[in-house]
Amino acid sequence: MIRNHFRVMVVNLSTGKTRIEELEGREQYVGGGGLAAMLFQKYGHVDKPWDAPEQPLIFAIGPLTGYFPLMSKTVCSFKSPYHDQYTETHAGGRSALSMRFGDMDALVVIGQAKRLSALAVGARRVEVRDAHFLSGMDALASGRAVRRMFPGSGRRSILRIGPAGENKCAYACINVDTYRHFGRMGGGAVMGAKNLKAICILGDRGFDLPDNKDYPKLFKEIHGKLTETDIMVKYHGVGTAINVKPLNELKSLPWRNLQATTDPGADSISGESFADETLLRNAACAGCPVGCIHVGFVRDKFQVDNQYMYRQVGYDYEPIFAVGSMLHVLDPFDALRIMDTVEKAGLDVMSAGVALAWATEATEKGIISEKETEVPLSFGDTESYMRAVELLGDASNEFYSLLAKGTLKAAEAYGGEDFACVLGQEMAGYATGEVFFTAQSLGFRHAHLDTGGYSFDQKHEEQDVQKAVDFLIEDEKKRVYLCAMVACLFSRGVYSDELLAKALASVGYDNLASDMEAASERIQHIRWQTRFQTGYKPEEVKIPKRYLEVETWKGKVDGDYLNALKKEYAARITAIGTRKEEDD
């Protein structure tokens, strides 16, 4: 629906009441991450903790969602249980199109349900239903149950949490339509704190299209670029898992809690191996013809006499890094088994893998023992890791409760901070060097997709602090606009500024098309401003000693360069985030 305001559905779980708000701000904040920050400013409480019932859980789409291919993602924002500051996480699945067809630019959930509940929203429906019977149910089984509670197969999206979310693990994710996730900074715990097990978004409306010839023509052109040229081959073919081999060759793939950056085992867990041995099929987010989702299978014999069961498990580069190379699990089927367990627990797979890698090294060093971990942790031991994932998701004892708050939280209590692979949060799979370490440590979401720091590392041999930090700031600004649309970042090579402007104009957003540069800066500002208001102090972020021991293809990490980058990047984002409104 093309409109110059935002239509926002605000559901209050405490009162059971819902309001539809029509809010100004489209020209300023566009949608997606800009809209989410704007809504946090309106509904959020910077001075209250993340789990205060009145804190909002926000989902926002963009002006082009559903109108063009790969405009298929949703931004979710909230105050994070990980650091009690403002954060964002992005996911696709059918969430974005369901919101578009559910006639809402954003969904804001405030309050706390009295009992565990499930929420259904759509263009013609709002309903909060008791779901206490789903308590403790894993994220996959919960999805199946919610499917029966709110019919509408194919044209709805089901967001739900597993035990980790209910137990408020700081990196519990929100599972979206089985194979996608609002991951990383603990959105699942925010749902848990609200007693909200699931959200079903029904995409039950349609809208008139602009009456012009430009729009269908441009759609066809963009669809062609995305499917007929080789731009998307990487994501569709072997998928993101194609990165395993080249990063290993570049000495940039973290192994065994980053004790090494290359290992001959990479061949067995390469994207090619996963595809050859385990790949069942591809799947796609709604509105994306690329289909980057790779679904593998695991077959397990559970009884004698040939009694087998099989499971389908989505994989990508990051999960392979987190439970494969990081835990030294070299059999793709074993890696899928662990991923499946993580999926059911409803944990972020990167954080869970990295946390258990730390716990394994801590066990090796004698800092912790089976008294804490309950199962003997050693690199490569799939069965123990599967059990440990469950214990982590259940926050089953004091040790796992702390580890579920973050690796550094456990390390502060037990020791071993030096080898905690934490860059703002548990690291992503890129040991590419100083620029990436800086970018993830200080970045807005502490996500590898905040900026292309890992790519900059690979393309630049020289140590030029100014140039590197300029790149991070400018690259973030570009991505910020794509995430206001909300485009899948895999399409960033196709959606140039010029093409985005054409797309916006073709559906009637000429005003947005002529203001992209200024809007990018405005959104970059409000996001950082919101983060800083909730207590961010980038100068206090520590990069553990392990990162100074890392050796990439360029050689040992240079501590002085890393520190200089960190200092400069901290100063630059602080300048953006603390800029006064009147300076704009």
Add this chain to the structure above:
Amino acid sequence: MKILKAARMERCIGCHSCSLACARLVHKTLSWNKAGIRIASAGGLSTGFEARVCLACNPAPCVEACPTGAFSQRKGGGVIQKRKLCIRCGKCAEACPVDAIFLDHLVNPYVCIHCGRCVSFCPHACLEMAEVETREADE
């Protein structure tokens, strides 16, 4: 005569490009429902996808059920739809044995007209236009 066939749905990745193309190009609307072809999971995302699409019955039960002539028999199977004649009674959708007709909340029916404009938007060639023999009922 040609008809649209969802011949290779085991290749479907659930992107909804076909439904969106039909809605956009045939019905001038942004929707994944108001379309002649609609995609649903076959019982959850882990079980693959199925297409709800007209199978080109001949004679078509929806034509027989239509009281006003808004639906008439198409040569080669399926229907020719004249929206102006529709009284939005919903009988067509009731009569369809495979749930291929979508009714919006105003009871407007959406059905495949076998034009084939969705075919090129499918990234995995799940869809095709297939020649059908003219069967007896056409005569």
